[in-house]
Amino acid sequence: MSAPANSAKLATALPAGAVKISTDPSTEPFWQAARERRLVAPRCADCGTFRLPPTPFCWRCQSAAVDWTELSGRATVYTFTVVNGYPGLPDITLVPVVVDLPDAPGTRLVSNVVGVDPAEVRIGTELTVDFHPIADGWLLPVFRVAGPAAKESA
């Protein structure tokens, strides 16, 4: 990757110590997979509908049976914001994003685009997943702008 042409501040994710998560039986497999650097989504074992965040029942057919499906990690920016500063971190630049996940149709994730000049992010920008350390040894799925190679292999 070439360095940015100007000295624009690249977006990052919150530092590990600032992010705590909690889990329940429905969501824990998502986070356990992330800890192994895998992005997964629950898919209804009866009707095949994906859902995120994970919930105990399929909203379409009310089944509780789930197949945890590994995703490619490809994503597309559905919408985003640019945030300068966070409580206790006045100088941080964040690009919180809502992404569509093309191989889990109908689901979205709220995450961050990292390692990018915020001015270069657009609705529709193609992304690929990465994993960012957070508190208690968990990893958080975040996204980077997909490189040319990633686009070609898509």
Added chain:
Amino acid sequence: MAKDSGARDVAIAGIGATPYYKRGETAGQSINQLAGEAILAACADAGVSVTEVDGLAFYSLARAGYGDQLEAGEFVEMLGIRELTFTAALTGGGGGSAGAIGLARAAIVAGDASVVVTVMALQQRTRLGSVVASKAATPASSFVQPSGLAGPGHLMSLLTRRHMYQYGTTRDAFAEIAISTRNNALNRPQARYREPLTREQYFGSRMIADPLCLYDFCMESEGAVAIVTTSLERARDLRQRPVPVVAAAHGGTREWGRGFSWFGMPDDETFASSGNKPIADRLYQRAGITAQDIDVALIYDHFTPMVLMQLEEYGFCKKGEGGPFVLSGAIRYAAERKPGTVPVNTHGGQLSEAYVIGATHIMEGVEQLRGTAVNQVAGAELALVTGGPAALPTSALILGCDR
């Protein structure tokens, strides 16, 4: 027809409030002091003794803002209420503010209570502006909080960007909402912000969550507001001109659900919305009127773009046309309402008067229909009051005139 349509079986008989304070200014008072002061003021306004109150209809799960809890038992003890026969709260948050009056109506119509108080009190010990970041993670919030979306405005900036993308809405429209709302506060004695807001100030202000800047955010104020609801018959014997409840509705669809705590809205139109469309449809059907019959609209204004989206959903303009609608001057206060326009937030709203989680909008609706508003719409007979676009329930209320 419209003048007499709807339920009109209960009425708002009294309103009361504390002064409105800036963040931190009520540190020497307790939340019960603020709530009690507002309740006593509302009862005095109605001309009923607080000891006669027999119902409490809360919203936001009877939370007082984001940290404190309003406890019915403490109110009874503190205020000398003899017996409560109804005490309930809508779920969700500020989305239920207008709907709480529907809850009061339900109690009265069912015969469960006769003098019902709705109250909201707010201190910023937990700051509104960073409330998402400050809460302990839950399994659900763990899918939003880590992104750094620190507060409600950050969340709604994501919907706003989609509205701009899909419909070509510009920041000029948000500026118009901020500026026109400020204009309505200039002559209102209790308003927190009484200096004009200029376009230069708006566009020169700090960008908090692009595309939302400082003046797109409501203020972090403190204070309390209470409303007394009784049967219309009882209200006619009390001190004030009754303000009948024409219709009330709350709820929401699966497509909206938790709204911007979720972001899973399946279609673009619902995503770039305030989640209020199903409420609007049910409300107008119950009231037997359309948006064209509304004389004044008190629209929950925590963030300027959400006002624009609600104007679309409540039928003042078509979906996606909120930008041109507000830029035409259609929401500016004018004493005489012209066709195709509607004065919005004539009290200065949460952007410029005070933020008490929607309760001030109910008060202004009452003042307009009593004919005592500071920025009175001449001959106003129907007022729309909406609850905040948030996780469901969202809610709304149409208030009328007794005759």
